[in-house]
Amino acid sequence: MISAVPGAPLANVVLRTDALWEQMGSAIGGLTRGLDGFDSAAFHRTLDWDLARASAVVSERIDQVHDRDLRALIDHVHLGYVRDVVPVLPSLRQSVIHADLNDYNLLVDARAQQLTGIIDFGDVVYSHTVNEIAIAVAYAMLDAVDPLLTAARLVAGYHAEWPLTEAELSVLFPLACMRLCVSACMAAESQRAQSDNSYLRVSQQPIHRTLPALAVVQPRYAMYVLRDACGLAPVPSSPTVVAWINSHAPSFAPIFGRPFGEKQGDMRATAIDMSAGSPLLSGDAHENGAALLDARIARQLAEHGAEIGVGGYDEPRIIYDWESEPVGAERRTIHLGLDFSGGAGAVLYAPMDGTVHAFENAARHHDYGPVIVLRHETHGADPLTFYSLYGHLSLDSLDQLEVGQQIARGTAFARTGAAPANGDWWTHVHVQLITDMLDVPCNVNGAARASVRSVWRSLSPDPSTFLGVPVALSSPLPTNEQLLSARRAHVGGNVRLSYGNAPLTVVRGWKQYLFNERGQRFVDAYNNVAHVGHSHPRVVRAVAAQLSVLNTNTRYLQSQLTQYAQSLTALLPAPLSVCYFTASGSEANELALRLARAAPGARDVIVMDSAYHGHTTTLIDISPYKHGGAGGSGAPDWVHTVAIPDVYRAQAEIAGEPGAWFAADVERVLERLRARQTNSDLRAGGALLSAFISEVCPSVGGQILPPPSYLGEVYARVRAAGGVCIADEVQTGFGRLGTHFWAFERSGVVPDVVVLGKPIANGFPMGAVVTTPAIARAFDNGMEYFSTFGGSTAACVAAQATLDVTLDEGLQQHALQVGAELLSGFRALAEQHEVVGDVRGSGLFLGVELVKDRLTREPAPDEASFVVARLREQQVLVGTDGPHHNVIKVRGPMCLGSADVESIVRALAGALREMP
Secondary structure, eight states: OOOOOOSEEGGGOOOOOHHHHHHHHHHHHHHHHHHTTOOOGGGSOOOTTOGGGHHHHHHHHGGGOOOHHHHHHHHHHHHHHHHHTTTTGGGSOEEEEOOOOOTTSEEEETTTTEEEEEOOOTTOEEEETHHHHHHHHHHHTTTOSSHHHHHHHHHHHHHHHSOOOHHHHHHHHHHHHHHHHHHHHHHHHHHHHOTTOHHHHHHHHHHHHHHHHHHTSOHHHHHHHHHHHTTSOSSTTHHHHHHHHHHTGGGSOOTTSSOBSSSTTOBOEEEOOOSTTOTTSOSSGGGOOHHHHHHHHHHHHHHTTOSEEEEOTTEEOOTTTGGGSOTTSOOEEEEOSEEEESOTTOEEEOSSOEEEEEEEEEOSTTSOEEEEEEEEEOOSSSOOEEEEEEESBOGGGGTTOOTTOEEOTTOEEEEBOOTTTTTSOOSEEEEEEESOOTTOSSOOOSEEEGGGHHHHHHHSOOOHHHHTOOGGGSOOOOOHHHHHHHHHHHSOTTSOOTTTTSOOOEEEEEBTEEEETTOOEEEEOSOOSSTTOBTOHHHHHHHHHHHTTOOOOTTSOOHHHHHHHHHHHTTSOTTOOEEEEESSHHHHHHHHHHHHHHTTOOOOEEEETTOOOOSSHHHHHTOHHHHTSTTOOOOOTTEEEEOOOOHHHHTTTOOSOHHHHHHHHHHHHHHHHHHHHHTSSSOTTSOSOSEEEEESSOSTTTSOOOOTTHHHHHHHHHHHTTOEEEEEOTTTTTTTTSSOSSGGGGGTOOOSEEEEOGGGGTTSSOEEEEEOHHHHHHHOSSOOOOOSSTTOHHHHHHHHHHHHHHHHTTHHHHHHHHHHHHHHHHHHHHHHOTTEEEEEEETTEEEEEEEEETTTTEEOHHHHHHHHHHHHHTTEEOEEESTTSOEEEEOOOTTOOHHHHHHHHHHHHHHHHHOO
8 A cells, every 4th residue: 555655764865955955845835735725624633743732742741851951942942932933823824734744754866856755644634834844844954054044945945835924934943943842852751651762862862962053043033044045035124124214315414423425524435345355454364453454444545535444244254263163164254234444533423313222342352342232213104123233432432321321313422442442453333234133132243154144134234325325435346146247258168167057256365275255264175376375475475575676587687587496406306407487387398398309309209198288289289188088189190198107097907017017008109109210211210209298196197196116117218219208297396295395206217307387486477397408408509488477587586485485384294294194084984985996195196086886996977076066065175187087186285284184084074975
């Protein structure tokens, strides 16, 4: 009589995306719609699990809950339920409902992230219709990272299929919490009757962990979040308050006693940007002290001839001590008021009649300091109440204030404060409108999480009109949609964005972190260009100082060029002593090929399979990763490809010593070239080829560490054939491997030409080629070599500063240590997850190869893409590489630390667990 339904119980599915919750909510809404109008006397029954009986069940059984803390929480939730929900129950719709949509009765296709079935209709009962979704929400919130936002996604899907009424939305969250209380009480009774039943204890653990977090959520705030998810105004009164303020704009008194404007006597103002990407801010949040910001703002005010700076509403900020939060945790970054920045002691005037609602000195570091909240009430047929908050005031602003004191429009009532009394901020006043104080006596949040931005915009609407601020002084930053539209219109389509349809907008970099437009911090374990860290102060200062004096080309005699050339070659083995500077790694590899062809006079080049050396026409020709992929036209006849020395993939085929086995592939190419030379008119004994060029450790090839003997075997063969050995160190130079400063040192070889780029100047356009005096003389054939930007004074200063920091901060040894920690964490995960086929690398040049089957080593590119996307959701940035795009690569700035190792490994572990 019972048929099988496909899918796994939701309780056994680790990955639960927003899309799944919404689709599940929609399916539950469809169930409600399907049952609408269906009835039978059989369902009008008394059932303890009927949420309509929740108060009775809890009252009868709460004494059996022996855990005092849990019992106190249940009491707290029950009291709120009796106060807020019971009076509303008679007005709610009723119907037949499933009544037990817990996470074992909802079946899911984990890979497709879709609900496949609903089972166990044993508790079907005639009850309040909203109880159906409330019960599902209750179990969805258990152990969720953000229970309320999880509930919102489920409710959004349900509402789209079966619209909830205002009354139902007002009680939905308390009903869900009450369901968990009922479950705890029922379990306590069962536990007493079956004391040896360990399942009952285990099944209740998620409730014990989650209920404390739910009990502290203000019920009206929960309602606002759910309303927002349903496309309704989060705070029902907020649109009316905003409309009233807009219609009464001329009646408000200027907050500083004079209107903002350009007329004689007006207060001149300018916009102040304190957003995550603002140049006013230093990269380190802790460096943005009050005195420093005051000085910077004073300069900006002077430049614009302004008395005061205005800005900040709905602005994403990073100045709220981001280092105190772990990576992956969403911080409050969205500023909810307007800031007026200027001198201390400025008098504030009440914009409209108000009553002192509350005041206090919130004296903790980076709190409000002295803060006042005024309550405003409108008159008429539909009176409104809203509030205005003024923070970072002077201490004497609180003198002689009383709660309930009347403050008339245009009355002076406070002054701006200064550090440290104002919360230790720069000199400004924060003004915020509030439509619901949420039972907070005074210190309402001045910043919100971006995920609930629209809710808080309703709780704290834009105060610009209320304060008489012109639109030009509070204009918003461009949205991601606007940026994406402009990019599509004006930038070539094959200039790709990472993360496909959900690109990341980056506005700031600091050390090993990137910050998006919402102020959220990401561990950058991907970009090796910022070698010593994004925005390193020493590099920034050095470049800024040089740009303020001179930036020109190599046709003039300058110490910056020769100083860096000497510093660089001092770190390379003899005879690598002659430098050429370029503007990029691609330009450097082009030059390296010219140098090689100038020496022996041959044209043929040997490259590794899947290699990538740059984006110019010639470099595409020698890059199988490009010419062998989409849009490529294959290799020209002068380019010869050999196998990547990938021991993991070739392990079953390798015969003998791995280095020699792979090097034999080079010998086979040389044999073909000798045969061609013999069968042609070429002079016997001439050079067979121009060069062998390779990344010393192939990166695009899959983060490969070749067998140590490989390059020695290859270089010997190439030189015997008259070729030049080119080491592309763009990815691996400057200590990245940890064991050596240059990757070729690991193999005990000295190349004829070394190519450098990417990290050489910490992001400033720069590349370099270093070669021997003999090759340099052969290249100096009368044709001038010149690169307009290569070796510019600023570029050389940037490179010198980067090199100095690398050495002074011991980043090579640091990379070795941090890399060892990462490898240890990755290898531990490999023991737990069959999908991890190989873990390899050294220092901060690491790869984790994913496979569908460890025996066959079939690549798993889809799984790798899934992991990269999930790590991004956990605010960790990595990439994929390898011929099959199945290798997760980790190669971030050299300042990645142990805390970042923990974040990376934790995020990877979570993604591997979530993998369908």
